[in-house]
Amino acid sequence: MHTRFSILLGTTFAAAAVCLGFPRTFAAEKAAVDFTRDIRPILSNHCFSCHGPDEGARQAGLRLDQRDSALGESDSGTLAIVPGSPDVSELVSRIESPDDDVRMPPPSTQKPLSLAQQELLKRWIAEGAAYADHWAFVAPRRPKLPAVRATGWPRNAIDHLVLKQLEDAGLSPSAEVDRAGWLRRVTLDLTGLPPSPAELDAFLADPSHAAYETAVDRLLHSPRHAERMAMYWLDAARYADTNGYNNDEMRTMWPWRDWVIRAFEQGMPYDQFLTEQLAGDLLPGATLSQQVATGFNRNHVLTTEGGIIVEEYHVEYVADRVHTTGTVFLGLSLQCARCHDHKFDPVSQLEYYRFASLFGNTDGKLVGGIKLQMAEPLLKVPSRRQQAVLAQLVERRDEIAAQLEALAAAVDSDLARWEETLTPQQKSVQLTAAEVSQIAAGEELATLGDLLAVAEADRTAEQRERLQKYFLRQVDPRAIRLETERADIERQLAEIDKVVPKTMVMRERDPPRPTYFLKRGQYDQRGEQVEGGVPAVLCRDEPVTVSSRLELARWLTAPSHPLTARVAVNRSWAMLFGSGLVETAEDFGVQGTLPSHPQLLDWLATELVRRRWDQRAMLKLMVLSATYRQSSRMTRELLQRDPENRLLARAPRYRLPAETVRDNGLVISGLLCHRIGGPSVKPYQPAGLWEDVSVARRDKYVADEGEGLYRRSMYTFWKRTSPPPAMSAFDAPDRETCVVRRGRTNTPLQALVLLNDPTYVEAARKFAERVMMHASSDEERLAFAFKLALCRTPRPEEQTILLDFRRAARQQFNHDPAAAEKLLGVGQSPRDASLDTVDLAAWTTVTSMILNLDETITKQ
Secondary structure, three states, rough: OOHHHHHHOOOOOHHHHHHHHHHHHHHHOOOOOOOOHHHHHHHHHHHHHHHHOEEEEEOOOOOOOOOHHHHHOOOOOOOOOOOOHHHOOOOHHHHHHHOOOOOOOOHHHHHOOOHHHHHHHHHHHHOOOOOOOOHOOOOOOOOOOOOOOOOOOOOOOHHHHHHHHHHOOOOOOOOOOOOOHHHHHHHHHHHOOOHHHHHHHHHHHHOOHHHHHHHHHHEEEEEHHHHHHHHHHHHHHHOOOOOOOOOOOOOOOOOHHHHHHHHHHHOOOOHHHHHHHHHHHHOOOHHHHHHHHHHHOOOOOOOOOOOOOOOHHHHHHHHHHHHHHHHHHOOOHHHHOOOOOOOOOOHHHHHHHHHHHOOOOOOOEEEEEEOEEEEEEEEOOOOHHHHHHHHHHHHHHHHHHHHHHHHHHHHHHHHHHHHOOOOOOOOOOOOOOOOOOOOEEEEOOEEEHHHHHHOHHHHHHHHHHHHHHHHHHHOOOOHHHHHHHHHHHHHHHHHHHHHEEEEEEOOOOOOOOOOEEHHHHHOOEEEEOOOOOOOHHHHOOOOOOOOOOOHHHHHHOOOOOOOOHHHHHHHHHHHHOOOOOOOOOOOOOOOOOOOOOOOHHHHHHHHHHOOOHHHHHHHHHHHHOOHHEEOOOOHHHHHOOOOOOOOOOOOOOOOOOOOOOOOHHHHHHOOEEOOOOOEEOOOOOOOOOOOOHHHHHOOOOOOOOOHOOOOHHHHHHOOOOOOOOOOHHHHHHHHOOOOOOOOOOOHHHHHHHHHHHHHHHHOOOOOOOHHHHHHHHHHHHHHHHHHHOOOOOHHHHHHHHHHHHHHHHHHHHHHHHHHHHHHHOOOOOOOOOOOOOOHHHHHHHHHHHHOOOOOOOOEO
């Protein structure tokens, strides 16, 4: 059982209902026991491992996840559950038994039931032992919007559904955040960057309600938004620039990353986004872009070690694709069914391998050298610039071909006039092999004169063609110029082809590779051959035939699918509110948490489908809601009643993601380079890290120079065995496997990074230069610094502390100018020589403090 349920079920039903976000009607004293909320969590955590879906592990012939089985006779002939009669139900007898050999769960499992849980089970049986389908396996149903008392608060449907649960719990929404605070929040959420002073001023200058929508539309159509959305998708797709495992060589998968950015930039609907990544290569007339999209399923780790068993790792790669697809699109832990039937969710091992067969029909031959290795199939992916150059060259080559054809069609008259002008000496020119022809069987022409000696009327078609070619290639200045230009174009095309990157994609084998049921998941323990398929529990309305990745994508994006839309909107909600409506975004199965707002989740899921899978439209709905506009201020009542903010009585407050923390510092300082896409870059990093994890210490990290140091963090080179340390300190994953829910910690190491990492020291210097150039007075400079970093003015006590600190720092640097020089020498960006060294160093310490403020690295 999830920890939350363990705690809540030991308390009153009222407390459980409040914390989980269920209406108060569920919490009424002695209200009917609800199977989904109260009973399934107990059975799942304490009973299903021995009495659940896994037939191989099932004990006593008793299956408790299905009512018919649970009410039937066990192997011993007893009835575990007798509806309405807990006193004669074997389940009750066993859970209350004082005998360790009889009591369930067995003491050896170390999962004892609390007295409250025992009482719940007894009441449930007494009330009829009603079962219910797991909520996530039933298609979403669009709820009617409930009536609320505070009718003036809701701005859209989201607010009605949130407010209803707040009112049922006896709570009220928080006050609205100030306009500047809202703009900073929404800009960070939608672009991963803070608003500029100009954007803040423009928003505050427009007092109309329409200003909010105008700001959101601007943000959603910004390239920065596309990068922000792609950033979280890289975690889900386990994107990296190296293969992982022992050798961890480099790979070229950034073209897929750039495809993701373009997809969000174009506002690609989610159903298309999903389809092209799972099966773009199988679409009719698949474009280069659609083929690149399938790199989603080639992002997994890849071993290049010698002596491996190829089939073993093929099985591992297919398993990774299954696990990733299950987690990212279905929100299910399909990997739990690889070695046996799933112990909690109704997914059999056979269904796992039927699903796996959809992802195994791809070659995997390794290609490349020591530094760069990938596995076929590969696809050449010219950049946009390369594509433009190639298109121009090919177009010109086609034009030349057409012009040469026109010259050839009209060559006879020019050829005749040329023949009349030739001297005997010119006719004696030796013909090249290309112009040599036969005048008679076995007799070769050696000179141009030999060919010209043949009367025009007597020349064979081949002889005429040879003569025409000679004239066009050797004599006609127009044709010679065109041929020279064409040869140069071919040379340019060949040179570009050498540097065009290749990336891994999906491509079906012909004939197909068979897939087998693997006993205990072992590659060499083959059972029966299997065909493609999907879990039956997700196809309750009618049987579904899925025999290819494209059919899988079509099934996933069917409007009636129970999971796809729910999982998608839950992930968007988590991006904006810090936690999904289903907190376990990676697991919507029986072991996952219940949705805090079930009706809201279903409304959002159906709305996504109704809006033709428009992700921008859904984000717009969320950020324009009154729920999103609330202040994040925590009160004592909320801390006591809803400490995790599951009821959404306030806006969330939490530390920004790792990439945003760094990008925030770069953009505030004015260092950020806004170039989009391209090969990954290498910003500052402590020396020696790559060598410590590299085979034979052959890989050495060399930081970039110039703009590579200041690109957005999502472009940072990602080595799986040594992820960027400044990112890892702020909880970025290693990208070995897919992650849809990052952890969030608070450690001293984070403060040390912000204070000492060259990126932040340099950013503090450039930030100081920016504020010093903005104004002459200390007060105006500090006000501008706060506006850049926090979108507000400093409070009097803050101004006093920081300006006193600046004066103390100036005195210290006056006594130790070498320390000032050392501080200002960090980083490659040039220093503004017009600014006094001591003053700049003093202000750098102040701006460093501002960059280190909790408020600066926090969304609130």
